[in-house]
């Protein structure tokens with residue numbers, strides 16, 4: 438039955454997936470790194486002798502530290518080991534094609550010398566424009582830069598969680614103007630930025646001002662042709678977020694998969710739009726936390742599994758790093774980046790520019806499909822039977838199979854219509870590996 442469409446002034450603006458070159462680049466990049474860096478890296482989860490197990494970038498909130506006291510951390514901001522070039526090389530060696538940088542997290546501290554706030558890098562002993570140095574260094578390594586920006590700002594007294602009085606609405610409109618100014622400033626200072634990833638947009642104050650989220654998206658798109666914007670920014674006329682009241686995705690890509698992923702069988706609807714997931718390496722730490730023994734730490738293969746899982750369903754994956762206050766990365770993060778890079782170096786062909794393959798999920802791992810129609814089997818679970826079951830969609834047959842790294846021919850036996858046994862490689866690679874399938878589509 439035909440559902441009646443609600444007229445929306447601030448609803449979705451795209452029809453289906455964007456197909457322009459900027460969006461295609463966003464999509465083809467597939468693997469990104471997140472950098473959460475701010476004043477919270479200094480206490481690293483500990484306040485007045487107490488270690489808080491919650492997310493380190495929320496410590497101000499857990500320990501109920503007043504903003505003026507929190508901002509005194511600025512006098513200790515002196516990351517003497519910071520070297521933007523090293524950061525960029527680390528991301529490149531990991532195989533990341535883009536980086537999302539926290540320009541300003543909820544605390545309000547700006548990694549660029551914003552003229553609209555007194556809480557910026559310019560007022561620290563270190564003084565330097567860290568964001569500017571990062572943009573330059575990452576771009577020099579061929580890595581796209583995306584900006585994380587928290588609308589919610591704990592340092593600005595005009596911020597409101599809700600609008601309950603005229604005073605609130607006056608203060609909040611000043612706040613939105615301040616936010617516009619900061620966004621325009623970022624766009625003007627760093628015109629190579631490719632994407633804005635908004636956060637801190639869940640409060641009633643913003644839901645009641647859905648117009649502003651549409652305006653901010655529009656404004657950035659006029660200032661930066663091709664720029665991509667996440668769905669988390671957006672609320673429509675009725676305060677509905679991510680998807681508008683007619684069920685259409687707002688912004689250019691869905692950004693709700695945070696520390697979780699869509700189910701590969703149940704949630705195939707996500708293949709209809711662009712989406713990007715992000716993940717932490719501990720259970721839930723984005724900023725630097727001094728004690729990583731407080732929660733489970735994912736292994737490199739577990740992180741790689743999530744990267745492949747996302748791409749197999751047409752999504753991107755962003756792996757988070759929380760640099761230390763001194764500007765260096767903790768050893769565990771360096772080791773992780775190296776391990777991912779080593780794997781991506783061998784198997785990246787099955788990740789970059791790949792998409793959902795439209796094959797039914799099997800227990801051994803995931804499929805992706807490359808630009809030339811080739812299908813990749815990324816095998817995480819090696820079966821005792823030494824046979825990998827492949828069920829092909831109607832009209833599709835397997836012509837040939839080979840191991841991606843060595844081109845070793847892989848034996849394929851048709852066991853019944855649209856079903857095959859694909860042999861495992863002669864020698865177990867001892868790591869998740871990739872078999873490339875050449876397929877034939879019936880006329």
Ligand code: JFZ
Nearest residue numbers: 492494495636637692693695715723
């Ligand atoms: C937010 C932040 O609060 C957090 O510190 C971090 O920056 C993360 C990337 O984003 O946390 C969220 C935001 C949205 C959801 C969950 C956590 N969500 O939509 O499920």
